[in-house]
Amino acid sequence: MKRYSAFAVAREALRYHTGWGRAWAAPTPNRRYDVVIVGAGGHGLATAYYLGKNFGITNVAILEKGWLGGGNTGRNTTIIRSNYLQDPSAAIYEKARALYENMSQDLNYNVMFSPRGVIMLAQTEHEVRGYRRTAHANALQGVATEFISPERVKEIVPIISIDGPRYPVLGGLWQARGGTARHDAVAWGYARACSDMGMHVIQQCEVTGVRSEGGKVTGVDTSKGPIDCDKLGVVVAGHSGVLAEMAGFRLPIESVALQALVSEPIKPCMDVVVMANTVHGYMSQSDKGEMVIGGGADGYNNYTQRGSFHHIEETVRALVETFPMISRLKMLRQWGGIVDMTGDRSPILSKTPLEGCFINCGWGTGGFKAIPGSGWGMAELMAKGHSPLTEAFSLDRFKEGRFIDESVAAGVAH
């Protein structure tokens, strides 16, 4: 693999950039791998990457139905934070956030992690108390957050209106080391690194069946023929239920559309991420200058990767109220992705009833920020059979009633 650097770019410029090779190879699938990961989104690729990096398992194929990073990895609002309330959530999201800090250097691919800070606004007394509690929990979990005053919020976000007539800002939970990253680059960087380790990233390869023998997984059928494996990782947000059915088990998951939108680009005006859960909206500014906006998920199940306009309206209305200056900006584009929602809105990283088959899904509206932590834990789970990061997120928690409910800290949006 050719290392990326300013020097390499300058050198290539002299020959009109004709010397760059493929970022990741386009191999034809082998008949067998030690591990097959289904889904080349962020979580799938990160799982493969840490299998190789942490456990030396590199005879790995990552199968992708469409184009890598084309699901929710490429559709989210790129927010990274770990100010979660419950211990298991804080652990995996904080692991992810910490890995994001070094990801560009680790992958030699600039994912533009920008630790610009995330504020979650408190706009009711109930939220104030919820975020004070989160701040207490975070302090014990090793997650640096603090509850800040409305004046401090205004100082950090000058374009915000803190004294709106309806929901004045009463404070905020501030995580200075949260931020954003370039979502596509995360998938691309991992794909390149996986490919460099000799793993096969195989696009346009749809899994059509899961093979097993005596309750143990033996491989998958794909649009490019059957592929055998010892271990199978299913990491296919949005279609987890479909894959689980192929593997012969059911998941406590509903799939709904989550929408986002961007404005036209303007010069820098907001340096942090602001989330306003009471009014259902959150916003940050991309490096390109667009205001990146998200809100709540649609209220009905579907697979369309579109959504209903009234959710866009609700979100924009909330943000115009919070940031009056955006009224004269224009919405450039809206889009949707399909998110897997579990009963407790927390993910599933687990063994399954099919031996050798592991599943990573149910990230709901909060998957992007977890990618490296999720991959780290999932790789450990697949390699060793257990991982402290994933233990609480096992499938049997739904049978036991051992839910991990974040509704206090993350009412709607992530």
Place this chain on the structure above:
Amino acid sequence: MSTRIASHGRLIDRNTTVSFTFNGKSFIGHAGDTLASALMANDQMMIGRSFKYHRPRGLVASGAEEPNALVGLGTGSRFEPNQRATTTELFDGLSARSQNHWPSLEHDIGAINSLFARFLPAGFYYKTFMYPRSFWKSVYEPFIRQSAGLGQVPTERDADTYEHFYAFTDVLVIGGGVAGLQAALTAGRAGAKVLLMEQSAHWGGRAPVDGGTIDGAPVEEFVEQAVSELEAMPNVTLRNRCMGAGIYDHGYALGYERLTDHGPAQPGPRHRLWRIRAKQIVTATGAIERPLAFAGNDVPGVMLASAMRDYVVNYGVTPGQRVIVATNNDDAYRTAITLHEAGVQVLRILDARNSGGGPLMSVARELGIRIDCGRAIGKVKGGKRVTGVSVCAQEGQGGALEDVACDAVAMSGGWSPVVHLWSHCGGKLTWDDAHAMFRPDPQRPPTGADGLGYVTAAGAANGALALDAVLEDATVAASAAARAAGFKSKSVAPPQGAASPEAPLEPVWLMPRQAETPLRMKSWLDYQNDVKVSDVQLAAREGYESVEHTKRYTTLGMATDQGKLSNINGLATLADALQAEIPQVGTTTFRPPYTPISMGAIAGEARGEVFQPIRKTPMHDWHEAHGAEWEPVGHWRRPYAYRRPGESTHDAVMREVKNTREAVGMLDASTLGKILVKGPDAGRFLDMMYTNMMSTLKPGKCRYGLMCSENGFLIDDGVVARIDDDTWLCHTTTGGADRIHAHMEEWLQTEWWDWQVYTANLTEQYAQIAVVGPMARTVLETLGGMDLSKESLGFMEWRDGALGGIPVRVYRISFSGELSYEIAVPASLGQALWDKIADVGAAYRIMPYGTECLHILRAEKGFIMIGDETDGTVIPQDLGLHWAISKKKEDFLGKRAQERSHMTDPDRWKLVGLETTDGSTLPDGAYAVAEGVNPNGQRNVQGRVTSTYHSPTLGRGIAMGLVLHGPDRMGELLEFPGTDGKTYTAKITDPVFYDKDGEKQNV
């Protein structure tokens, strides 16, 4: 130079001048001009700078597809960035500024990027800026952000207003060109209710510019007649300046009407968002011309051939005096002919086709225009303005055959139907090889609930480019749409369009075909985002082969024009690089809106006070007048405390608690949810909804009930009163009223749909006043009218009666531990009763109290509060509420869940009281730590504070909390680290701090 010409200008009024400024400089235009045409008339061809390289940029197009000519419009509270000059109608006093440069448009420091363009190819930032790590946040990113971003930031609150319209129609026709007009006529004549929307101020689209005849008369006559016939039809609504912005599932569509953008002084809302339900939608959205990719195709003065024609015919302006036309099709000849007629010198027509064109070529030749076939532009010369071109062979590598001096270049690479709206909701495309374009696939339209298509494309939007084909296609499309909407149209022959026949085009994706690398690095695909042919080729080389990867890696099509000019050229370039067919490569996803729409319009009227309507109890104004500090609870506002002059909020709360405990207080409890549940199966239903048995409750009695989710978690609580044999009134928390009502209905409608139960949310129908404290009975007895003695109205009973002449229902319930009555009256009598109680109570020291006092009163008694002691993870058993869970019932919501292993785990945290050892108040939400850390390195914890207050009654801090094995550890000390750096030590106690035996409420 670009200038106004003496002829043409069908849309301008030469007798009316309009003055405006651009970058502070004053200019004159005419009524009917766009900002773009007026700037062109004033020889202002350079209008902006590109996003990445800060290259000088001028007008390329004449409509919504314009990528370059974006300006900041207006000032102060009416400033708006990124406005397209081409769709901005000129008005007197318009003030515009160019964007993305410093210090000025002419001299831009950022243009240095252009010199280093070779070092800044697509995606260079993924390969650089990685070291040192800290530099990304502190150095690289701020620099990138500052040089990116286009328009300036609006700083003031928007001075304009916006509104929403709701419309229902049989047939929605989007686009008011000849296709749209003909479609509207066809559907309207069939009797369908029709809404016709046109994004510009003018009807007829580009047909009047292109020439030809309809039924033997000029196109303009057809347009005029069609509009007047449509205006006369009562079933047809016409709206210009109204863009079809998006099509969504089930025939939902958005219209974006710009009401005052062309005259900001006018009264009324600025934009109107139409939210439309249409049975059928006809998209008659026309087609957009494609640029040609040749070196220097972005220099100001290089324009689309059709746009140049628009400027001459519509506005009487020309971008230059000596023009070269480059084309691969016949349509561009119309521009050459028009320019010639307007007195502009057309130096060459470079037709990439070896055999040239059809009859239009002959016309041009007869006019004396030189036509070179098989020729291409090798390179455009000039920086801020075209100064000439070098001509080469299309099949070659770009070797110059001759250099020609000129001041403008018209280019045409063929036409692409506007398929955006068709595609928004899942309509699929098919590749038309003959015309080298994607057009809607009629076999795969967007489908509605019935599985049938609800969108039909018509005219050029459907790939029918010639005038006769447009009219015929529109007639067929609209007949089908009307029929699908239930209206049969009479079969009438469409009007006959006639225009010069055209020879087939020859696809040209790169000019010249074998252009060498240095040329490809100057051949723009996406103007605004500075994506060139070489960038797409680089993406393909590096494996970003999916069209989505290429888009995201290069930013092709991601600018404010969303690739209207660049998409097809870009993916053809990609297909070429991958040696694949264009349809194999496919398109990226078309998403709403068609062009950007204002956030103001999306938010509509919902701003400020009416952002979300505040719900007010009948006594709201009284509270306001008596010093209420408001707390938002759900959509309500409740008084947090009533502050007296000179009093702090804390002092007010302490006074209210003390007074209520010692004398009597009154609380506006109207916001509590009140849901009437009625019917033969109501008891059975409530037995399922509540953990308690409600069916056995006797009329006249009340019972405190708990509601759980199907996962067993406590979601709401409240007092249920049985009114009569088949009627119960369920009180919910304030925040829970709507949610619980919906929860009940969901179960009734989806699970127990055969049960005879009816629910009604009566929350707003009753005002409810709690009179609380040792003197409560005395106050009410003084008011008179009912026997409220212990014998007549016992604890947890209710009675109807009258107090002070007002009909009331009195509940004897208590959330404070005091003698307490809650009195419900019809909402209209709420204030009257409140006043009477306050008057009579004055003698007994009655005072109103707010929510914080309410909280303290209940916490002193160890009563739980939904949302404090519960957070979606707590079951009633955790809170010691076993007594409220029926053991007799076979089932209730949550029962099975509460039997799961984790729910019965003895290690669940349980409710206790907490008292700090020093009397201070525990911090809200603090955790009790335990020894050591867990496998993830997090400090182990063994409990947490759920509610904490300073109790004036006890003169110390009290708290409730959930603690591991708590009830078995009375007296043990726990440590709670605060976020203030202090650690608080508290003793585990009984959660009931006050009147443990409940004597006071039972008096």
